[in-house]
Amino acid sequence: MPSFDLVSKLDMGEMKNVVNMAQKQISGRYDFKGSNTSIDFKGEEALEIKASDDYKMTAALDILRQNMAKRNVGMRSIDPQDIEPSGNQMFKQTILIKAGIDKEQGKKINKAIKESGIKVTSSYLDEKVRVQGKKIDDLQAVFQYLKSHKDVVVDLQMENMKR
Structure with missing residues (x-):
């Protein structure tokens, strides 16, 4: 019986390229001159944008998203948090990087598959959802x-397709 696994993973090498490209664009733009706006990694799970005002903060996030689209990195793999003051007349915004399918999201995916009416079965297995059916077209x-x-709300990829 044909099957595949639904996974949510992010290529961190591509994400680093996205951040580097965004930082290069920010440093070259006229409206960012002298503002100390930056995008930095905070471990493997988060990014942090620092800027001097709201406009620069939202513009930096837009630049990050544009570069993600250019590099085919899923938009659903980031989760921007609230903008908060960081002192010294600067603001910061933490952006969580989402990878993997947790139990709650696995339940929502299984429920959505059942509601679709397509004749397949699905089961949650350790950060992935296995989908099985009689026809590859159904999968x-x-x-x-x-x-x-x-x-x-996660970026999905198909993996381990078996005929």
């Missing part, structure tokens, strides 16, 4: 359905 239809579903 591909489920994948396309989940990529556009409103309850799925």
